[in-house]
Each structure stands twice: as structure tokens, then as C-alpha cells.
Amino acid sequence: MNHKSERTTIIELHKTGMKTADIVCTTGFKKSTVYDAVKRFKETGGTLDRPRSGRPATAVTPENVKKVRCRIYRNSERSMRKLAKDLKISEGSIRNIMHKKLKCYSYKINRVHFLTDAMKEKRKERARRMIRLISGARLQKVLFTDEKIFTIESLHNRQNRRQLLKKGQQRTTAAKIVAHSHFPGSVMVWAGICATGKTPLVFIERNVKINATSYQQRILREVLQPWALEHFGEEGFTLQQDWAPAHSAQTTIATCEELFPGFWDKDVWPPNSPDLNPMDYSVWSILEQKISGKRYNTVDTLKRALERSWDEITVEQCASIVGNFPKRLKKCIEADGGNFEHLS
Numbered sequence: 001m002n003h004k005s006e007r008t009t010i011i012e013l014h015k016t017g018m019k020t021a022d023i024v025c026t027t028g029f030k031k032s033t034v035y036d037a038v039k040r041f042k043e044t045g046g047t048l049d050r051p052r053s054g055r056p057a058t059a060v061t062p063e064n065v066k067k068v069r070c071r072i073y074r075n076s077e078r079s080m081r082k083l084a085k086d087l088k089i090s091e092g093s094i095r096n097i098m099h100k101k102l103k104c105y106s107y108k109i110n111r112v113h114f115l116t117d118a119m120k121e122k123r124k125e126r127a128r129r130m131i132r133l134i135s136g137a138r139l140q141k142v143l144f145t146d147e148k149i150f151t152i153e154s155l156h157n158r159q160n161r162r163q164l165l166k167k168g169q170q171r172t173t174a175a176k177i178v179a180h181s182h183f184p185g186s187v188m189v190w191a192g193i194c195a196t197g198k199t200p201l202v203f204i205e206r207n208v209k210i211n212a213t214s215y216q217q218r219i220l221r222e223v224l225q226p227w228a229l230e231h232f233g234e235e236g237f238t239l240q241q242d243w244a245p246a247h248s249a250q251t252t253i254a255t256c257e258e259l260f261p262g263f264w265d266k267d268v269w270p271p272n273s274p275d276l277n278p279m280d281y282s283v284w285s286i287l288e289q290k291i292s293g294k295r296y297n298t299v300d301t302l303k304r305a306l307e308r309s310w311d312e313i314t315v316e317q318c319a320s321i322v323g324n325f326p327k328r329l330k331k332c333i334e335a336d337g338g339n340f341e342h343l344s
Contacts, residue, residue, distance in 0.1 A: 007047040010037040059093035065101045068094065072104065080106070110342035112275075119272050124337030126270040127329045133238075133268065134326060141237045141262075143199070143228070144322070145192035146279035147210070147244075150287075150306060151184040152296040185299045189306060190219050193283055193313075194237070195322040199227050201310050203303055212249035220252075225259050239263035242277065275341055276328055282321045286313060 006029055013023045014037075024034050041047065067087060071078055080098065084091045098104045115123070134142060165174060188210065190202040202223050204210055228237060239260045241247045248266065256263040274280035290309035296302040331340040 004047065006033060007037045007040075010034050011041050011047055014038050014041065059089040060096050060101065064089065064093075065097050068097050069102060072098075072102070077109070112339040112342060113272055115272060115338060120337030122337070123270040123273055123276075124333055126268060127276070127332045127337070129268065130270075131326065131329050131333075133264075138238070139322065139325065140195045141232065141235070142240055142322070142325075143192045143194045143237055144240045144278045144325075145190065145199075145224075146242065146277055146284070147188055147190045147204075148279075148284050149186050149188050150291070150302060151186040152299060152302050153184045185296075185302070187299050187303060190223075191279065191283070191310070192224070193278060193318045193321065194231075195319045197231055197315055198310070198313060198318055199224065201307060205299075210246050212246045212252050215246040216252055216255045220255055220259060228260070236262055240269060240277070242269065242274075243271065270332075270337075273332075275339070276325070276332065278321045278325055281328070281341075282324070283313070286317075 006027075009027060010023055010029065010033070013026065014020070018026070020034055020038055023029075023038075024031050027034070037047065064087060068083060071083060071086070080091055080094045084094045087094070169175060188204040190204065192199040200223060202219055204214070204218070224239075237260070239256065239262065241263070243266055246252065253265070270276065287306060287309050290312065291302070291305045294305075296305065328340075331344065332338075334340070335343065
């Protein structure tokens with residue numbers, strides 16, 4: 001029931017001689033609502049709002065609300081500033097129309113991984129299979145791995161990184177700027193986590209190509225094999241890796257069969273699925289957040305910062321991150337293999 005109907009009901013009962021307190025009990029309306037309606041009737045003789053002070057609205061009119069609604073319907077990405085300019089009204093009025101009248105708010109457009117129908121079908125099918133493979137305590141023995149490139153330049157969020165300044169200072173030396181070069185120093189990092197710990201970081205220099213041979217020797221044999229033997233012992237574990245060219249080479253598969261017979265092959269891990277890999281959906285973001293906001297003079301200082309940040313990730317964090325993996329598999333299935341992160 002709207003306010004007009006409430007007031008009409010209250011006044012009709014008041015006209016019958018019913019006391020205000022009895023009207024509250026009879027209708028169940030708030031006491032303040034009943035008393036205000038009766039007081040207004042006694043003062044004005046009706047149920048309409050009292051005349052209000054201040055300048056009447058000239059921009060937030062039904063006509064302008066309709067215009068804004070039509071423009072948003074045609075293009076929901078239109079900016080409020082552009083709407084204000086087109087309709088020749090203030091941005092404040094546009095925001096009032098948008099928020100108070102149309103109940104619309106500005107949201108960031110999500111960037112997701114491109115998926116074809118065939119990819120979605122494979123993701124859905126393999127997500128179901130992986131749920132069976134990690135049932136019980138078997139998830140504790142899965143090691144998730146990935147590579148990522150980090151640069152010496154500070155990370156800059158164009159949308160959310162802001163600075164508080166007085167009006168006019170944005171065009172002075174008080175305003176911060178973020179400089180970027182075309183070819184900043186960088187390093188590729190390989191790492192892996194499981195529910196009970198994490199591997200060492202492996203740095204691959206910019207001028208070193210990650211091919212099948214270097215991946216097998218520098219990562220699988222020199223780092224992962226001795227670490228896994230120390231961490232998991234003779235019990236064995238399951239190695240997860242995406243299927244980049246260096247990972248999918250026949251010699252790499254043969255190496256994995258020799259060293260890590262429980263690895264997930266191409267028939268297990270779904271294609272185009274960074275949103276399912278704990279390294280992608282969590283770990284790299286944690287490292288980026290820890291080292292962001294600073295430009296590093298050399299690649300060596302960047303490496304040391306990454307190692308410090310890596311050491312700060314606890315076993316408890318690893319367990320929590322990996323613990324989200326089954327939930328993401330289920331969300332992937334619910335989304336029919338499609339993108340699901342923007343739906344959470």
C-alpha cells in the first residue's frame with residue numbers, strides 16, 4: 001500500500017470518529033504515520049502533501065526521466081557526463097534521475113576469457129570429471145602450477161587509483177603521474193601451490209625462451225622433482241599444468257610420465273581455464289598487490305621483492321586458496337562451462 005492509500009484509509013476512519021490510537025491498532029500502520037496524516041487533514045482539510053519550500057524541480061522532470069530512460073535503453077554504456085551534455089542539464093540532475101528515479105548505478109564492465117561453444121562444452125565435461133578426481137582427500141595432493149611475467153614498472157589501476165587534491169591542483173606539479181616505457185625490464189616467474197605448501201619461485205630471464213627443453217630441465221627436473229620428493233615424500237602427488245606449447249610437447253609429456261606419473265594430461269585439465277587455476281585466480285593477484293605501487297630500478301630488485309612477497313604467503317593461505325577450487329568447478333558447471341566469475 002502506498003502513502004496516498006494509507007492516508008486515505010486513515011482519514012476515512014478518522015471521519016467516523018475513531019480515535020487516533022484505535023486507528024493505529026486497527027490498521028497496523030506506524031504511529032507516526034497515523035498521527036501525521038490526521039494532523040495534516042486537520043491543517044489542510046485533505047491528504048495531499050503540504051506546499052514545500054525551495055525552488056521547484058526544473059531538470060528532474062518526467063520528460064527528462066523519459067529521455068534518460070530511452071537513451072540508457074539504447075546504449076547502457078553511455079556516460080552520465082555525455083547524457084548531461086546532450087540534454088543540457090547538470091551532471092547532478094542526471095545522477096538524481098539515474099539513482100532516484102531509474103534506480104540505475106554505474107558498474108564496471110567485466111573482462112572475461114573468450115570462450116566458444118566447443119570450449120564451454122569441454123570445460124563443463126572436464127569440470128565434472130575433476131570433481132570426481134579430487135574427491136575425498138585427493139585434493140590435498142594436487143599441485144597447481146603456472147607462469148607469469150612481472151615488470152619493473154609499478155602497477156597502475158586506471159579506474160580505481162586516485163589522488164585527493166584541491167580544486168585546480170590536478171593541473172599542477174602536485175598531481176602524481178605514472179610513467180611507462182615501451183619495453184620495461186621484466187622477468188617470467190614459475191611457481192606452484194598445493195593445500196599444504198608452495199614450491200620455490202623459478203625466475204626465467206627475459207632473453208631465455210621457455211621451450212620444452214628449458215621447461216623440462218630448469219623447472220621439472222632441477223626444481224619441481226627435488227621439491228616434490230621432499231614435500232610429498234614417496235606418497236606421490238598430482239601435477240596440474242596448463243597446455244602451453246612447452247607443456248604439451250611430446251618430450252614434456254614423456255618427462256612427466258617418468259617423473260610425475262600422476263600428472264593431469266590433456267584429457268583432464270579443461271582448455272582456456274585460467275579462472276579454474278588457483279595460481280591465476282588468486283596467487284598472482286596476491287603477489288601483484290604486494291609489489292604494486294613501486295617502480296623497481298632493476299630486475300634483480302624486482303626478484304627480491306617477489307621472493308619476499310612469496311615467503312609471506314602462509315600455508316593457511318594456500319589451503320584456503322586451493323579449498324576454493326571445488327567451488328569454482330561447481331560454478332563452472334552451473335554456468336554450462338561459460339564464464340562465471342562475474343556472476344558471483
